[in-house]
Amino acid sequence: MPVWFAKSRAISHHLNRKVMGFMGILHQNFWTSSCSRHPSSLSSIFIPAGIHEDHSTPHVFPFNSSITTRFSLQRFKSTKAASQLEQLYSTDDDDHDTSQALDFPGGKVTYIPEMRFLSESNGKRVPCYRVLDDNGEIIIGSDYEQLSEEVAVKIYSNMVSLQMMDTVFYEAQRQGRISFYLTSTGEEAINIASAAALSADDIILPQYREPGILLWRGFTIQEFANQCFGNKYDYGKGRQMPIHYGSKKHNFVTISSPIATQLPQAVGIAYSLKMDKKDSCVVTYTGDGGTSEGDFHAALNFAAVTEAPVVFICRNNGWAISTHISEQFRSDGIVVRGPAYGIRSIRVDGNDALAVYSAIHEAREMAISKQRPVLVEALSYRVGHHSTSDDSTKYRPVDEIDYWKKERNPVNRFRKWVERNGWWSEEKESELRSSIKKQLLQVIQVAEKTEKPPLKYLFSDVYDIPPPNLCEQEKQLRETIYAHPQDYPSDVPL
Numbered sequence: 001m002p003v004w005f006a007k008s009r010a011i012s013h014h015l016n017r018k019v020m021g022f023m024g025i026l027h028q029n030f031w032t033s034s035c036s037r038h039p040s041s042l043s044s045i046f047i048p049a050g051i052h053e054d055h056s057t058p059h060v061f062p063f064n065s066s067i068t069t070r071f072s073l074q075r076f077k078s079t080k081a082a083s084q085l086e087q088l089y090s091t092d093d094d095d096h097d098t099s100q101a102l103d104f105p106g107g108k109v110t111y112i113p114e115m116r117f118l119s120e121s122n123g124k125r126v127p128c129y130r131v132l133d134d135n136g137e138i139i140i141g142s143d144y145e146q147l148s149e150e151v152a153v154k155i156y157s158n159m160v161s162l163q164m165m166d167t168v169f170y171e172a173q174r175q176g177r178i179s180f181y182l183t184s185t186g187e188e189a190i191n192i193a194s195a196a197a198l199s200a201d202d203i204i205l206p207q208y209r210e211p212g213i214l215l216w217r218g219f220t221i222q223e224f225a226n227q228c229f230g231n232k233y234d235y236g237k238g239r240q241m242p243i244h245y246g247s248k249k250h251n252f253v254t255i256s257s258p259i260a261t262q263l264p265q266a267v268g269i270a271y272s273l274k275m276d277k278k279d280s281c282v283v284t285y286t287g288d289g290g291t292s293e294g295d296f297h298a299a300l301n302f303a304a305v306t307e308a309p310v311v312f313i314c315r316n317n318g319w320a321i322s323t324h325i326s327e328q329f330r331s332d333g334i335v336v337r338g339p340a341y342g343i344r345s346i347r348v349d350g351n352d353a354l355a356v357y358s359a360i361h362e363a364r365e366m367a368i369s370k371q372r373p374v375l376v377e378a379l380s381y382r383v384g385h386h387s388t389s390d391d392s393t394k395y396r397p398v399d400e401i402d403y404w405k406k407e408r409n410p411v412n413r414f415r416k417w418v419e420r421n422g423w424w425s426e427e428k429e430s431e432l433r434s435s436i437k438k439q440l441l442q443v444i445q446v447a448e449k450t451e452k453p454p455l456k457y458l459f460s461d462v463y464d465i466p467p468p469n470l471c472e473q474e475k476q477l478r479e480t481i482y483a484h485p486q487d488y489p490s491d492v493p494l
Contacts, residue, residue: 195213229448240255283311313360322386346376
Protein backbone atom coordinates (compact mmCIF):
# COMPACT_ATOMS: atom_id res chain seq x y z
CA MET A 1 0.00 0.00 0.00
CA PRO A 2 2.71 2.62 0.90
CA VAL A 3 4.53 1.94 -2.38
CA TRP A 4 1.34 2.26 -4.41
CA PHE A 5 0.41 5.47 -2.62
CA ALA A 6 3.81 7.03 -3.24
CA LYS A 7 3.65 6.15 -6.94
CA SER A 8 0.11 7.46 -7.31
CA ARG A 9 1.12 10.74 -5.71
CA ALA A 10 4.06 11.07 -8.09
CA ILE A 11 1.74 10.45 -11.08
CA SER A 12 -0.81 12.90 -9.73
CA HIS A 13 1.89 15.52 -9.23
CA HIS A 14 3.17 15.01 -12.78
CA LEU A 15 -0.31 15.52 -14.24
CA ASN A 16 -1.01 18.53 -12.04
CA ARG A 17 2.16 20.22 -13.21
CA LYS A 18 0.96 20.07 -16.80
CA VAL A 19 -1.98 22.28 -15.91
CA MET A 20 -1.10 24.44 -12.93
CA GLY A 21 2.33 23.32 -11.68
CA PHE A 22 4.88 25.49 -10.01
CA MET A 23 7.21 25.26 -12.97
CA GLY A 24 4.65 27.05 -15.11
CA ILE A 25 4.69 30.05 -12.81
CA LEU A 26 8.37 30.61 -13.46
CA HIS A 27 8.54 29.98 -17.20
CA GLN A 28 11.12 32.16 -18.89
CA ASN A 29 8.66 33.82 -21.28
CA PHE A 30 6.35 34.71 -18.42
CA TRP A 31 9.15 36.35 -16.48
CA THR A 32 10.32 38.47 -19.38
CA SER A 33 6.88 39.56 -20.56
CA SER A 34 5.81 40.39 -17.02
CA CYS A 35 8.81 42.55 -16.34
CA SER A 36 8.48 44.44 -19.60
CA ARG A 37 5.17 45.82 -18.36
CA HIS A 38 6.56 47.22 -15.11
CA PRO A 39 5.75 50.87 -14.45
CA SER A 40 8.55 53.28 -13.76
CA SER A 41 7.98 53.58 -10.02
CA LEU A 42 8.95 50.56 -7.91
CA SER A 43 6.24 51.34 -5.35
CA SER A 44 3.54 51.00 -8.01
CA ILE A 45 4.27 47.33 -8.69
CA PHE A 46 2.73 46.41 -5.35
CA ILE A 47 -0.85 45.17 -5.58
CA PRO A 48 -2.85 47.87 -3.78
CA ALA A 49 -4.91 47.02 -0.73
CA GLY A 50 -7.70 49.31 -1.95
CA ILE A 51 -7.89 52.91 -3.15
CA HIS A 52 -4.87 55.16 -2.97
CA GLU A 53 -4.61 58.00 -0.49
CA ASP A 54 -5.39 60.43 -3.30
CA HIS A 55 -8.66 58.52 -3.92
CA SER A 56 -7.62 57.53 -7.43
CA THR A 57 -8.42 54.11 -8.79
CA PRO A 58 -5.23 52.01 -9.13
CA HIS A 59 -4.56 50.18 -12.38
CA VAL A 60 -1.26 48.43 -11.93
CA PHE A 61 -1.34 44.92 -13.36
CA PRO A 62 -2.92 43.68 -16.58
CA PHE A 63 -5.71 41.77 -14.89
CA ASN A 64 -9.27 42.78 -14.07
CA SER A 65 -8.57 45.87 -11.98
CA SER A 66 -12.25 46.77 -11.60
CA ILE A 67 -12.85 43.58 -9.62
CA THR A 68 -9.74 44.20 -7.56
CA THR A 69 -10.78 47.75 -6.73
CA ARG A 70 -14.41 46.93 -6.05
CA PHE A 71 -13.87 44.10 -3.65
CA SER A 72 -10.52 44.80 -1.99
CA LEU A 73 -10.50 46.67 1.30
CA GLN A 74 -8.23 49.37 2.66
CA ARG A 75 -7.74 50.33 6.28
CA PHE A 76 -7.25 54.02 6.89
CA LYS A 77 -6.23 56.04 9.89
CA SER A 78 -9.26 56.80 12.02
CA THR A 79 -9.10 60.54 11.36
CA LYS A 80 -9.60 59.98 7.63
CA ALA A 81 -11.86 56.96 7.66
CA ALA A 82 -15.21 58.74 7.51
CA SER A 83 -14.53 60.55 4.24
CA GLN A 84 -12.62 57.76 2.55
CA LEU A 85 -14.64 54.63 3.23
CA GLU A 86 -17.57 55.83 1.13
CA GLN A 87 -15.41 55.68 -2.00
CA LEU A 88 -14.08 52.16 -1.51
CA TYR A 89 -16.58 50.43 -3.76
CA SER A 90 -16.99 52.98 -6.54
CA THR A 91 -15.29 52.29 -9.88
CA ASP A 92 -15.10 54.03 -13.23
CA ASP A 93 -17.27 51.46 -15.00
CA ASP A 94 -20.18 51.39 -12.51
CA ASP A 95 -23.37 52.19 -14.44
CA HIS A 96 -25.85 51.70 -11.64
CA ASP A 97 -27.49 54.29 -9.41
CA THR A 98 -24.90 55.04 -6.74
CA SER A 99 -27.47 56.92 -4.68
CA GLN A 100 -29.04 53.58 -3.79
CA ALA A 101 -26.67 52.29 -1.15
CA LEU A 102 -26.67 50.58 2.21
CA ASP A 103 -25.07 52.71 4.89
CA PHE A 104 -23.42 49.68 6.48
CA PRO A 105 -20.90 49.79 9.35
CA GLY A 106 -17.50 50.20 7.72
CA GLY A 107 -18.75 52.15 4.70
CA LYS A 108 -21.55 52.44 2.15
CA VAL A 109 -22.29 49.44 -0.07
CA THR A 110 -23.96 50.12 -3.40
CA TYR A 111 -27.06 48.16 -4.40
CA ILE A 112 -27.25 46.56 -7.86
CA PRO A 113 -30.19 44.77 -9.53
CA GLU A 114 -28.05 42.00 -11.03
CA MET A 115 -27.10 38.82 -9.17
CA ARG A 116 -23.31 38.76 -9.21
CA PHE A 117 -21.08 36.12 -7.67
CA LEU A 118 -17.43 36.96 -7.24
CA SER A 119 -15.28 34.86 -9.54
CA GLU A 120 -12.87 32.46 -7.89
CA SER A 121 -10.15 33.82 -10.16
CA ASN A 122 -9.35 36.87 -12.25
CA GLY A 123 -8.31 34.57 -15.07
CA LYS A 124 -4.78 35.95 -15.24
CA ARG A 125 -1.97 35.28 -12.81
CA VAL A 126 -0.35 38.10 -10.88
CA PRO A 127 2.96 38.98 -12.61
CA CYS A 128 6.28 38.54 -10.86
CA TYR A 129 8.77 41.35 -10.33
CA ARG A 130 12.18 40.54 -11.73
CA VAL A 131 15.35 42.52 -12.48
CA LEU A 132 18.05 40.02 -13.52
CA ASP A 133 17.48 37.45 -16.22
CA ASP A 134 18.93 33.94 -15.98
CA ASN A 135 22.26 35.17 -17.38
CA GLY A 136 22.61 37.82 -14.69
CA GLU A 137 21.86 40.72 -17.03
CA ILE A 138 19.61 43.65 -16.12
CA ILE A 139 16.28 43.39 -17.95
CA ILE A 140 15.70 46.52 -20.01
CA GLY A 141 13.32 48.92 -18.30
CA SER A 142 13.76 47.39 -14.86
CA ASP A 143 13.14 49.60 -11.86
CA TYR A 144 15.36 48.67 -8.95
CA GLU A 145 17.41 49.97 -6.03
CA GLN A 146 21.02 50.67 -6.93
CA LEU A 147 23.67 48.66 -5.08
CA SER A 148 27.15 49.86 -4.23
CA GLU A 149 30.13 47.60 -4.92
CA GLU A 150 30.62 47.06 -1.18
CA VAL A 151 27.03 45.92 -0.56
CA ALA A 152 26.86 43.81 -3.73
CA VAL A 153 30.09 41.96 -2.89
CA LYS A 154 28.93 41.40 0.69
CA ILE A 155 25.62 39.99 -0.55
CA TYR A 156 27.40 37.57 -2.86
CA SER A 157 30.03 36.58 -0.26
CA ASN A 158 27.30 35.86 2.29
CA MET A 159 25.33 33.80 -0.21
CA VAL A 160 28.40 31.65 -0.85
CA SER A 161 29.10 31.39 2.89
CA LEU A 162 25.53 30.26 3.58
CA GLN A 163 25.66 27.73 0.75
CA MET A 164 28.93 26.23 2.01
CA MET A 165 27.84 26.26 5.65
CA ASP A 166 24.73 24.30 4.71
CA THR A 167 26.80 21.72 2.84
CA VAL A 168 29.29 21.13 5.66
CA PHE A 169 26.73 21.11 8.50
CA TYR A 170 24.47 18.79 6.53
CA GLU A 171 27.35 16.36 6.13
CA ALA A 172 28.16 16.69 9.84
CA GLN A 173 24.65 15.47 10.60
CA ARG A 174 25.04 12.58 8.20
CA GLN A 175 28.21 11.62 10.09
CA GLY A 176 26.25 11.56 13.35
CA ARG A 177 28.00 14.57 14.83
CA ILE A 178 24.80 16.63 15.21
CA SER A 179 21.25 15.36 15.50
CA PHE A 180 19.43 17.42 12.86
CA TYR A 181 19.95 19.99 10.14
CA LEU A 182 17.97 21.92 7.56
CA THR A 183 19.39 23.79 4.57
CA SER A 184 18.47 26.95 2.66
CA THR A 185 19.79 25.61 -0.63
CA GLY A 186 18.11 27.38 -3.55
CA GLU A 187 16.80 30.15 -1.32
CA GLU A 188 20.03 32.01 -0.57
CA ALA A 189 18.86 35.15 -2.37
CA ILE A 190 15.75 35.48 -0.21
CA ASN A 191 17.90 35.09 2.92
CA ILE A 192 20.74 37.45 2.18
CA ALA A 193 19.17 40.05 -0.12
CA SER A 194 16.23 40.64 2.21
CA ALA A 195 18.62 41.02 5.14
CA ALA A 196 20.66 43.56 3.19
CA ALA A 197 17.56 45.68 2.56
CA LEU A 198 16.71 45.97 6.26
CA SER A 199 18.03 48.03 9.14
CA ALA A 200 19.80 46.43 12.09
CA ASP A 201 17.01 47.90 14.27
CA ASP A 202 14.32 45.94 12.41
CA ILE A 203 13.14 42.96 14.43
CA ILE A 204 13.17 39.56 12.74
CA LEU A 205 10.78 36.71 13.51
CA PRO A 206 12.00 33.87 11.29
CA GLN A 207 10.60 30.48 10.44
CA TYR A 208 13.59 28.12 10.23
CA ARG A 209 15.14 28.67 6.80
CA GLU A 210 16.56 32.17 7.41
CA PRO A 211 20.05 31.77 8.93
CA GLY A 212 21.36 34.10 6.25
CA ILE A 213 19.83 37.06 8.07
CA LEU A 214 21.91 36.31 11.14
CA LEU A 215 24.97 35.79 8.96
CA TRP A 216 24.44 39.22 7.39
CA ARG A 217 24.05 40.85 10.80
CA GLY A 218 27.33 39.49 12.11
CA PHE A 219 26.45 36.17 13.74
CA THR A 220 29.67 34.17 13.38
CA ILE A 221 30.05 30.71 11.92
CA GLN A 222 31.33 29.63 15.34
CA GLU A 223 28.07 30.81 16.92
CA PHE A 224 26.11 28.78 14.37
CA ALA A 225 28.20 25.71 15.22
CA ASN A 226 27.80 26.23 18.97
CA GLN A 227 24.03 26.17 18.59
CA CYS A 228 23.96 23.10 16.34
CA PHE A 229 26.24 21.16 18.74
CA GLY A 230 24.39 22.47 21.81
CA ASN A 231 27.51 23.27 23.82
CA LYS A 232 27.87 25.62 26.77
CA TYR A 233 28.33 28.63 24.46
CA ASP A 234 24.97 28.03 22.78
CA TYR A 235 22.71 30.96 23.70
CA GLY A 236 19.82 28.54 24.11
CA LYS A 237 21.90 26.51 26.61
CA GLY A 238 21.43 23.32 24.62
CA ARG A 239 17.66 23.26 25.05
CA GLN A 240 16.73 23.74 21.39
CA MET A 241 17.08 21.52 18.33
CA PRO A 242 19.92 22.38 15.94
CA ILE A 243 19.22 25.32 13.57
CA HIS A 244 16.87 26.95 16.10
CA TYR A 245 19.02 30.08 16.32
CA GLY A 246 18.27 33.25 18.24
CA SER A 247 20.15 36.43 19.08
CA LYS A 248 18.95 39.35 21.17
CA LYS A 249 22.01 41.31 20.04
CA HIS A 250 20.93 40.99 16.41
CA ASN A 251 17.17 41.49 16.97
CA PHE A 252 16.56 37.93 15.81
CA VAL A 253 13.82 36.22 17.83
CA THR A 254 14.63 32.57 18.55
CA ILE A 255 13.23 30.12 16.00
CA SER A 256 10.30 28.01 17.14
CA SER A 257 9.39 24.70 15.49
CA PRO A 258 5.56 25.02 15.41
CA ILE A 259 4.61 26.40 12.01
CA ALA A 260 3.39 30.02 11.66
CA THR A 261 3.17 30.80 15.39
CA GLN A 262 5.65 33.65 14.83
CA LEU A 263 3.29 35.54 12.52
CA PRO A 264 0.71 36.93 14.98
CA GLN A 265 3.54 37.49 17.45
CA ALA A 266 5.27 39.64 14.82
CA VAL A 267 2.17 41.81 14.47
CA GLY A 268 2.03 42.39 18.21
CA ILE A 269 5.67 43.44 18.28
CA ALA A 270 5.13 45.71 15.26
CA TYR A 271 2.18 47.37 16.97
CA SER A 272 4.38 48.09 20.00
CA LEU A 273 6.94 49.75 17.69
CA LYS A 274 4.12 51.86 16.29
CA MET A 275 2.97 52.91 19.75
CA ASP A 276 6.53 53.85 20.67
CA LYS A 277 6.92 55.74 17.36
CA LYS A 278 10.04 53.79 16.43
CA ASP A 279 11.67 54.30 13.04
CA SER A 280 11.80 50.56 12.39
CA CYS A 281 9.56 47.66 11.50
CA VAL A 282 9.11 43.94 12.09
CA VAL A 283 9.87 41.41 9.36
CA THR A 284 8.57 37.89 9.65
CA TYR A 285 9.08 34.89 7.38
CA THR A 286 7.10 31.79 6.57
CA GLY A 287 6.94 29.15 3.87
CA ASP A 288 4.01 28.37 1.58
CA GLY A 289 3.00 25.61 3.99
CA GLY A 290 2.73 28.15 6.79
CA THR A 291 0.02 30.02 4.90
CA SER A 292 -2.30 27.05 5.40
CA GLU A 293 -2.15 27.58 9.15
CA GLY A 294 -4.82 29.63 10.88
CA ASP A 295 -2.11 31.83 12.42
CA PHE A 296 -1.26 33.18 8.96
CA HIS A 297 -4.78 34.44 8.34
CA ALA A 298 -5.18 35.74 11.88
CA ALA A 299 -1.88 37.61 11.57
CA LEU A 300 -2.78 39.30 8.27
CA ASN A 301 -6.15 40.44 9.57
CA PHE A 302 -4.60 41.56 12.88
CA ALA A 303 -1.93 43.55 11.01
CA ALA A 304 -4.41 45.21 8.65
CA VAL A 305 -6.79 46.26 11.42
CA THR A 306 -4.05 47.65 13.68
CA GLU A 307 -2.12 49.12 10.72
CA ALA A 308 1.05 47.60 12.11
CA PRO A 309 4.44 48.24 10.44
CA VAL A 310 5.18 44.61 9.63
CA VAL A 311 6.48 42.97 6.45
CA PHE A 312 5.35 39.40 5.83
CA ILE A 313 7.76 37.50 3.57
CA CYS A 314 6.49 34.19 2.25
CA ARG A 315 9.03 31.86 0.66
CA ASN A 316 6.84 30.02 -1.83
CA ASN A 317 9.29 27.26 -2.73
CA GLY A 318 6.74 24.87 -4.22
CA TRP A 319 6.73 22.26 -1.49
CA ALA A 320 5.48 22.08 2.11
CA ILE A 321 7.65 19.08 2.97
CA SER A 322 6.04 16.55 0.57
CA THR A 323 2.88 18.55 -0.18
CA HIS A 324 2.98 20.25 -3.57
CA ILE A 325 1.36 23.69 -3.79
CA SER A 326 -1.29 22.36 -6.19
CA GLU A 327 -2.47 20.10 -3.38
CA GLN A 328 -2.35 22.89 -0.82
CA PHE A 329 -4.42 25.74 -2.26
CA ARG A 330 -6.36 26.78 -5.37
CA SER A 331 -5.62 30.52 -5.24
CA ASP A 332 -2.97 32.19 -7.37
CA GLY A 333 -0.24 31.54 -4.85
CA ILE A 334 0.05 33.69 -1.74
CA VAL A 335 0.18 37.23 -3.10
CA VAL A 336 -3.57 37.45 -3.78
CA ARG A 337 -4.39 36.89 -0.14
CA GLY A 338 -2.98 40.24 0.89
CA PRO A 339 -5.59 42.49 -0.76
CA ALA A 340 -8.35 40.26 0.64
CA TYR A 341 -7.26 41.38 4.10
CA GLY A 342 -6.54 44.97 3.05
CA ILE A 343 -2.78 44.56 2.71
CA ARG A 344 -0.57 45.85 -0.09
CA SER A 345 1.27 42.95 -1.72
CA ILE A 346 3.87 42.01 -4.33
CA ARG A 347 5.19 38.86 -6.00
CA VAL A 348 8.94 38.76 -6.60
CA ASP A 349 11.44 36.37 -8.17
CA GLY A 350 13.02 34.83 -5.09
CA ASN A 351 16.02 33.63 -7.12
CA ASP A 352 16.87 37.18 -8.20
CA ALA A 353 18.87 38.83 -5.39
CA LEU A 354 18.57 42.28 -6.94
CA ALA A 355 14.79 42.03 -7.24
CA VAL A 356 14.45 40.71 -3.68
CA TYR A 357 16.62 43.52 -2.34
CA SER A 358 14.64 46.17 -4.20
CA ALA A 359 11.22 44.79 -3.24
CA ILE A 360 12.07 44.40 0.46
CA HIS A 361 13.70 47.84 0.54
CA GLU A 362 10.49 49.38 -0.82
CA ALA A 363 8.27 47.22 1.40
CA ARG A 364 10.18 48.38 4.48
CA GLU A 365 9.79 52.02 3.47
CA MET A 366 6.05 51.51 3.04
CA ALA A 367 5.68 49.75 6.38
CA ILE A 368 7.44 52.53 8.27
CA SER A 369 6.41 55.68 6.42
CA LYS A 370 2.80 54.64 5.80
CA GLN A 371 2.45 52.62 9.01
CA ARG A 372 0.92 49.69 7.19
CA PRO A 373 1.61 45.98 6.70
CA VAL A 374 3.02 44.61 3.45
CA LEU A 375 2.97 41.05 2.07
CA VAL A 376 5.80 39.80 -0.16
CA GLU A 377 5.59 36.46 -1.95
CA ALA A 378 9.02 35.29 -3.11
CA LEU A 379 8.88 32.52 -5.70
CA SER A 380 11.80 30.14 -5.33
CA TYR A 381 12.46 26.42 -5.08
CA ARG A 382 13.62 24.23 -2.21
CA VAL A 383 16.55 22.46 -3.88
CA GLY A 384 17.53 20.53 -0.76
CA HIS A 385 15.48 17.99 1.12
CA HIS A 386 13.07 19.48 3.64
CA SER A 387 15.51 18.46 6.37
CA THR A 388 17.85 15.61 7.26
CA SER A 389 14.71 13.66 8.20
CA ASP A 390 13.41 13.81 4.61
CA ASP A 391 14.16 12.22 1.24
CA SER A 392 12.47 14.45 -1.31
CA THR A 393 13.27 12.12 -4.23
CA LYS A 394 10.40 9.96 -2.96
CA TYR A 395 7.83 12.57 -3.98
CA ARG A 396 9.40 14.78 -6.67
CA PRO A 397 11.41 14.07 -9.83
CA VAL A 398 15.18 14.19 -9.59
CA ASP A 399 15.41 16.02 -12.94
CA GLU A 400 13.23 18.81 -11.51
CA ILE A 401 15.62 19.23 -8.58
CA ASP A 402 18.64 19.22 -10.90
CA TYR A 403 17.03 21.83 -13.17
CA TRP A 404 16.59 24.30 -10.33
CA LYS A 405 20.00 23.53 -8.88
CA LYS A 406 21.84 24.15 -12.14
CA GLU A 407 19.71 26.40 -14.36
CA ARG A 408 18.04 28.67 -11.81
CA ASN A 409 20.71 28.85 -9.14
CA PRO A 410 20.36 32.26 -7.39
CA VAL A 411 24.03 32.34 -6.30
CA ASN A 412 25.32 31.77 -9.83
CA ARG A 413 22.95 34.34 -11.31
CA PHE A 414 24.00 37.08 -8.91
CA ARG A 415 27.68 36.22 -9.38
CA LYS A 416 27.33 36.83 -13.13
CA TRP A 417 25.96 40.31 -12.45
CA VAL A 418 28.68 41.15 -9.91
CA GLU A 419 31.38 39.91 -12.30
CA ARG A 420 29.86 41.89 -15.16
CA ASN A 421 30.29 45.02 -13.05
CA GLY A 422 33.97 44.21 -12.58
CA TRP A 423 33.58 43.63 -8.84
CA TRP A 424 34.46 39.92 -8.76
CA SER A 425 36.93 37.50 -10.29
CA GLU A 426 37.84 33.83 -10.32
CA GLU A 427 40.78 34.59 -8.03
CA LYS A 428 38.52 36.22 -5.43
CA GLU A 429 36.12 33.29 -5.74
CA SER A 430 38.85 30.78 -4.99
CA GLU A 431 40.14 32.79 -2.02
CA LEU A 432 36.63 33.16 -0.56
CA ARG A 433 35.73 29.49 -0.81
CA SER A 434 39.09 28.37 0.59
CA SER A 435 38.75 30.72 3.55
CA ILE A 436 35.18 29.68 4.36
CA LYS A 437 35.98 25.98 4.12
CA LYS A 438 38.89 26.42 6.52
CA GLN A 439 36.66 28.31 8.98
CA LEU A 440 33.92 25.71 8.82
CA LEU A 441 36.21 22.78 9.55
CA GLN A 442 37.79 24.67 12.44
CA VAL A 443 34.55 25.83 14.10
CA ILE A 444 33.07 22.33 13.95
CA GLN A 445 36.10 20.88 15.74
CA VAL A 446 35.92 23.59 18.41
CA ALA A 447 32.15 23.30 18.91
CA GLU A 448 32.32 19.52 19.08
CA LYS A 449 35.01 19.51 21.77
CA THR A 450 33.42 22.23 23.89
CA GLU A 451 31.73 21.12 27.10
CA LYS A 452 27.95 20.78 27.19
CA PRO A 453 25.75 23.03 29.37
CA PRO A 454 25.19 21.89 32.97
CA LEU A 455 22.15 19.75 33.68
CA LYS A 456 20.62 22.49 35.86
CA TYR A 457 19.83 24.56 32.75
CA LEU A 458 17.24 21.99 31.78
CA PHE A 459 15.09 23.34 34.63
CA SER A 460 16.04 27.04 34.80
CA ASP A 461 14.96 30.31 33.15
CA VAL A 462 11.21 29.69 33.29
CA TYR A 463 10.33 30.41 36.92
CA ASP A 464 11.99 32.89 39.23
CA ILE A 465 11.54 30.36 42.02
CA PRO A 466 11.12 26.79 40.69
CA PRO A 467 7.87 25.17 41.86
CA PRO A 468 7.99 21.97 43.95
CA ASN A 469 7.01 19.67 41.08
CA LEU A 470 9.89 20.93 38.93
CA CYS A 471 12.34 20.52 41.80
CA GLU A 472 11.11 16.97 42.27
CA GLN A 473 11.62 16.20 38.58
CA GLU A 474 15.20 17.48 38.71
CA LYS A 475 15.88 15.37 41.82
CA GLN A 476 14.47 12.24 40.16
CA LEU A 477 16.52 12.83 37.00
CA ARG A 478 19.76 13.17 38.94
CA GLU A 479 19.04 10.03 40.95
CA THR A 480 18.35 8.11 37.72
CA ILE A 481 21.58 9.32 36.10
CA TYR A 482 23.64 8.35 39.14
CA ALA A 483 21.98 4.91 39.18
CA HIS A 484 22.47 4.29 35.44
CA PRO A 485 25.43 6.43 34.27
CA GLN A 486 26.08 4.22 31.27
CA ASP A 487 22.76 5.27 29.73
CA TYR A 488 23.44 9.03 29.76
CA PRO A 489 25.97 11.31 28.04
CA SER A 490 29.16 11.57 30.02
CA ASP A 491 29.99 15.05 28.72
CA VAL A 492 27.01 16.78 30.41
CA PRO A 493 28.10 18.30 33.76
CA LEU A 494 25.82 17.35 36.62
